[in-house]
Amino acid sequence: MNVLERYEPLVDDVEAFYDACRRSLPSVVRVNTIKTTVERAKRALAAEDIAFEVTEWNPTLFRLLDDQPGANWPYVHGWLHGQEEVSAVPARVLDPDPGERIWDACAAPGSKTTQLAALLGDTGLVVATDNNLGRISALRSNTERLGVTNVAVTAEDARTHSLKPFPQAEYDRALVDAPCSCEGTVRKNPDVLEDWTVEHVEGIASVQKGALRRAVQATREGGTVVYSTCTFAPEENEAVLDHVLDAEPCRIEPFDLPLEHTSGVTAWHGKQFDPAVQGAKRIYPHHNDTGGFFCARLAVTG
Numbered sequence: 001m002n003v004l005e006r007y008e009p010l011v012d013d014v015e016a017f018y019d020a021c022r023r024s025l026p027s028v029v030r031v032n033t034i035k036t037t038v039e040r041a042k043r044a045l046a047a048e049d050i051a052f053e054v055t056e057w058n059p060t061l062f063r064l065l066d067d068q069p070g071a072n073w074p075y076v077h078g079w080l081h082g083q084e085e086v087s088a089v090p091a092r093v094l095d096p097d098p099g100e101r102i103w104d105a106c107a108a109p110g111s112k113t114t115q116l117a118a119l120l121g122d123t124g125l126v127v128a129t130d131n132n133l134g135r136i137s138a139l140r141s142n143t144e145r146l147g148v149t150n151v152a153v154t155a156e157d158a159r160t161h162s163l164k165p166f167p168q169a170e171y172d173r174a175l176v177d178a179p180c181s182c183e184g185t186v187r188k189n190p191d192v193l194e195d196w197t198v199e200h201v202e203g204i205a206s207v208q209k210g211a212l213r214r215a216v217q218a219t220r221e222g223g224t225v226v227y228s229t230c231t232f233a234p235e236e237n238e239a240v241l242d243h244v245l246d247a248e249p250c251r252i253e254p255f256d257l258p259l260e261h262t263s264g265v266t267a268w269h270g271k272q273f274d275p276a277v278q279g280a281k282r283i284y285p286h287h288n289d290t291g292g293f294f295c296a297r298l299a300v301t302g
Ligand SMILES: C[S@@+](CC[C@H](N)C(=O)[O-])C[C@H]1O[C@@H](n2cnc3c(N)ncnc32)[C@H](O)[C@@H]1O
Pocket: 087, 105, 106, 107, 108, 109, 110, 111, 112, 113, 129, 130, 131, 132, 135, 156, 157, 158, 159, 177, 178, 179, 180, 207, 211
């Protein structure tokens, strides 16, 4: 089966969806405002004759028109970080304030951790957790290259994350950028659909539910949790939200997103979800010429 066929009933323009999934992904970099400014990064790329355009919705994201993210000196210096356009959405939706304590529950290799650190102006604390030691080395090396000093890394299972080493108690905000079946990365890695099984989707959904529940528990009342994946599967998206809305004190919050998207779906394969999941946003590859993505913002109520 072509895995993507299962999403035809959800997609607004099926032909445009397939066309976009077959095209390769634009190369995008984020300006690391801990080490430089947007203007200096623009001048550095211009001096190297590297053509770029700034994305319409985020002035720190540049599309490189004929270059690879890591093939220039501003990247090596830590002024730039290669980050897919939609991957920059969740940290913007979490919207941290300087000085806050943030938990990044599934953090490696650190694109969003370092983006959160920059949004905090390298103040406060980002606890960056992952359970994969190899990917944690990449996370460490990215924080080092980007000159980040407010990140503490923990190697553990997000589902049983311990607050003990960080005695100030709960977080102000948490991000769960969950491990997933990665269908939305098909433009970068066309093989991703070859090993797809419904058993894997169901297995990973159980990890996602556990990590998101722990994030709500570890965040203070009135705090914010963002849940994101790069998959289209409602089992890993709306069904996870539906489960956590039922199990933990939280509600879905509306948020603005200046990118084309559709709303979360309330029914899938005979199951009905809490209507509030419509507050989540689905981004399909043809909407903005990006990868596929899913993002929801939760307010912690107890
Ligand atoms: C989508 S990736 C995260 C990408 C990362 N947020 C970034 O922007 O660079 C999901 C991550 O979850 C990690 N992971 C998988 N199961 C986990 C678990 N039970 N606890 C913590 N991390 C887990 C994987 O090792 C992987 O690095």
